[in-house]
Amino acid sequence: MQPxxxxxxxxxxxxxxxxxxLRCVDYGRSLTGDAVAYRAYQQVAGKLPQIPIERFRAAAQFVDRDGSISSGAEAIFRALSYAPGWKWLLWLYVHVxxxxxxxxxxxxxxxRHRNGLSRLLGLH
Structure with missing residues (x-):
């Protein structure tokens, strides 16, 4: 096992x-610092053939240190678990x-509505 x-x-x-x-990633990065890497699927999809392109288009994906992959809300909570004081969200997700x-x-x-929400919130 590697250190x-x-x-x-x-x-x-x-x-x-x-x-x-992008706005959510900026916020997540501010919480996790250097503990988590963030990349657009458009940059990495070809390097991760085990994740079908449809999954990238549908939801955020999280690849943990052990290679396990999670998607959607679970992916977000797993990323946030690397931020001080945010592990409780993953605990709730796993146990409740x-x-x-x-x-x-x-x-x-x-x-599903992210583009419309971006326009509504004036993020375009």
Whole structure:
């Protein structure tokens, strides 16, 4: 097993063409600092053939240090778990099925409407 310092950083992959996504990534980066790498799927999709392009287009993807992949709300909570004081969201997601279900539904709705929400919020 590699020492943690030699392990790759966890990676959150997002839609680089989405203004709302970019704003959320900026906020996430401000919380996690250098603990998490952030890349647009348009930059990395070809390097990660195990993730179909449809999954990148539908939701954020998170590749953890061990290579495990999560998507949607779970991806966001896993990324935020690397920020001081934010691990509780992942704990709720993992241990409270109702929280996980609601989180994924809200995430899916926002993801489907992200371009309209970007315009509505004046982020274009």
């Amino acid at each position: 943690e310092s030699e392990s790759p950083k966890p990676l959150l992959i997002y839609d680089g063409d989405c203004s709302l996504c 099925p109702l929280f996980a279900g609601i989180s994924e539904r809200v995430y899916a709705w926002v993801a």
